Amino acid sequence: MPEIKSDPKTGVAPFIKGDWNKAVYLDSPHTDNLMTAFLGLSGEHWALRRRMMVLETMLAKNKSVDLAALEAFEPSAEQKVAWDAERDDFIKRIFTVFTRETTKQTADVPTGATPPTGKL
Amino acid sequence: MTDHLNRRSVLASAVAVAAATATVGEAQAKTVDVKIDANNLSPEMKKKHAVRFPKLDDEGRLNFSEGIRRWQLADKEGKAAVAGRQAYLESTGHSLGETKLSHEEAWNVLMQYPPYAARTRIEWANHDLMYENMFSHLHKNRDMYLAAMDATDKAGPGKLELNPDMALPEYTTHEIHRMPGGYVGDPFAGFAYHWTLTEAYYGGSSRYDELHTRMAQACRVPATGDVNRILDIGCSAGMSTTAFKERFPDAEVWGIDVAGPMVRYAHHRSAKMRLGCNFAQRLAEDSKFPDNHFDVVFDFLLTHEVTIAAAKKIASEMFRVMRPGAVWMHNDLPREDNPKAGLGHTIEGKAHVWNTHRHNYEPWYFRYAQDDFPGMLKAAGFDVQVDNDPRGGFIAAVYATKPV
Numbered sequence A: 001m002p003e004i005k006s007d008p009k010t011g012v013a014p015f016i017k018g019d020w021n022k023a024v025y026l027d028s029p030h031t032d033n034l035m036t037a038f039l040g041l042s043g044e045h046w047a048l049r050r051r052m053m054v055l056e057t058m059l060a061k062n063k064s065v066d067l068a069a070l071e072a073f074e075p076s077a078e079q080k081v082a083w084d085a086e087r088d089d090f091i092k093r094i095f096t097v098f099t100r101e102t103t104k105q106t107a108d109v110p111t112g113a114t115p116p117t118g119k120l
Numbered sequence B: 001m002t003d004h005l006n007r008r009s010v011l012a013s014a015v016a017v018a019a020a021t022a023t024v025g026e027a028q029a030k031t032v033d034v035k036i037d038a039n040n041l042s043p044e045m046k047k048k049h050a051v052r053f054p055k056l057d058d059e060g061r062l063n064f065s066e067g068i069r070r071w072q073l074a075d076k077e078g079k080a081a082v083a084g085r086q087a088y089l090e091s092t093g094h095s096l097g098e099t100k101l102s103h104e105e106a107w108n109v110l111m112q113y114p115p116y117a118a119r120t121r122i123e124w125a126n127h128d129l130m131y132e133n134m135f136s137h138l139h140k141n142r143d144m145y146l147a148a149m150d151a152t153d154k155a156g157p158g159k160l161e162l163n164p165d166m167a168l169p170e171y172t173t174h175e176i177h178r179m180p181g182g183y184v185g186d187p188f189a190g191f192a193y194h195w196t197l198t199e200a201y202y203g204g205s206s207r208y209d210e211l212h213t214r215m216a217q218a219c220r221v222p223a224t225g226d227v228n229r230i231l232d233i234g235c236s237a238g239m240s241t242t243a244f245k246e247r248f249p250d251a252e253v254w255g256i257d258v259a260g261p262m263v264r265y266a267h268h269r270s271a272k273m274r275l276g277c278n279f280a281q282r283l284a285e286d287s288k289f290p291d292n293h294f295d296v297v298f299d300f301l302l303t304h305e306v307t308i309a310a311a312k313k314i315a316s317e318m319f320r321v322m323r324p325g326a327v328w329m330h331n332d333l334p335r336e337d338n339p340k341a342g343l344g345h346t347i348e349g350k351a352h353v354w355n356t357h358r359h360n361y362e363p364w365y366f367r368y369a370q371d372d373f374p375g376m377l378k379a380a381g382f383d384v385q386v387d388n389d390p391r392g393g394f395i396a397a398v399y400a401t402k403p404v
């Protein structure tokens, strides 16, 4: 086997391609692909929402927006905490759906009282 | 185009940062030992360590991956999730205790349970998305990032040594962590590794390299107190290397890694921080340093990524380059019989090891998890002590001292 050497300038060398992007984790490759695409779309949605929060902050302060300043905007410490909490909440609402418990339905509706889940 | 580290005005002088955040320890008179509290970093220190995306949307995308990572870690260990898995195993006639199933079989059992399979799919889809977003950003801005590294390659501060004549062992060239190209195959591997960790994978817990600062600050020093030369093996993006230089600014600090793109980025990052660490593309098992040279050696997450044969060679090579009395702080993943890490020979523990090994693409982790690296250190001649995890977690720090 030839020796593996790296480029003198960039340090880049040949590598062994993995099969990690070929795995199927769910019941069909299509389900896997849908879930992956859905995740990507959710990421785009969040990036847009974050951009809007930046826009709103700048508009509220300056009444106009300079595009370079928009790209360079850094949230304050309080905004960072609040925005991350909003993100975590968004993710929880959407993604917990995928990990819900499921059972085969019985023929008829379940019987027996359940304690109330909350007080009015 | 903007300079990637200057997007939001990065401090130029590390000296000012150290002065603003630290007091000089008195314990070791000979060695300047700067105390930095990773839980309480100053704004200057944060600026110095922060990663800067030129585009808001790229930052937003990684911020999303960070959120998924946080959710996935919390959700998987939630009371209801754990109870659900246990109920599933019991209802399908499996034991919750030790199992004779192989690791792959244990993983296959849990993958029949829809919430586990969905979590696994989300975990790896998020991982792949994170790298995809990162590499697409880097390659779209290729010229800017290449020029940035060009500028610091020679100017420093700190030396950079690439070794095009060195033969890379094949075991180092896999796509570990499912990172496209692995550590060696992409010119931006260093950027991608560091930025995805701090901006996503650590779930926001090490945005300013707090994890590495904590370890470097906790590291014991030789009994004589003098720390003149420090070596960080398998340094990757150099986060630990710079953390040691921040603690011991007068010491000569070296980071070595087999991967050219990693040391190139590590050097670039350290130079931009004005720290002057030295980086070389070298093998930990054949480091080329003189005998009895270093006072402190450090490694974090290296040994589970090498073969057992290489791990043994690394132990004896470090014994050679350390001076008598020198201290090596070794930190790596827990063995698979570590109950604190939620492992053990149960279906859940074995499935976790398999998920990491096969799906986080850690080809050498499986053997490592069952082997005994502290034993190899003893066999190489070291006095070995296991200490509590300086991060408060389950990765014990192992101290190997070369007898005087």
Ligand SMILES: C[S@@+](CC[C@H](N)C(=O)[O-])C[C@H]1O[C@@H](n2cnc3c(N)ncnc32)[C@H](O)[C@@H]1O
Pocket (backbone or CB within 6 Å): B172, B183, B212, B233, B234, B235, B236, B237, B238, B239, B240, B256, B257, B258, B259, B262, B282, B283, B284, B285, B299, B300, B301, B302, B305, B306, B310
């Ligand atoms: C998980 S990373 C280490 C992280 C790093 N120590 C830190 O503090 O963040 C593992 C690194 O070890 C390097 N590596 C693997 N085998 C090596 C060897 N035999 N010699 C030197 N470096 C090696 C890889 O290229 C990779 O960059």
